[in-house]
Amino acid sequence: MTVRDAAFRTLRHFGLTTVFANPGSTEVPLLADFPDDLRFLLALHEGSVIGMATGHALATERPALALLHTVAGLGNAVGALATARVNRAPLVV
Structure with missing residues (x-):
């Protein structure tokens, strides 16, 4: 099992079915052939993510x-993260 496989398995285990992202080149190996049972939502700025x-x-x-x-x-994303914290939003970043 690869780290990538383990990461997706862990997401599924905890019920995290949607990934919000603004990926860069370092995330390409993770996102290549993204699993069909997970949802990937792309935003054009990290604050939007x-x-x-x-x-x-x-x-x-x-x-x-x-x-x-x-x-x-x-x-x-720092400004948006501060707002999420104030709103007590449960995020995994």
């Missing part, structure tokens, strides 16, 4: 998974 994941988490009352590109992507 967090906003979408926050809305999903608050609406479903379940954690949401946000996949951001390395350092710069996380930096772009």
Whole structure:
């Protein structure tokens, strides 16, 4: 089993069926041949990724998974992450 397989297995185990993302080149191996039973939602900015994941988490009352590109992507999402924290949105980033 690869790390990629283990990651998807863990997502399924915890009921995380939707991935909100603004991926960069470092995420390509993870996203290639993305599993059909998981939903991938692309946003064009990291702040939008967090906003979408926050809305999903608050609406479903379940954690949401946000996949951001390395350092710069996380930096772009800081404001939205602060808002998600204030709103007590359960996110996995």
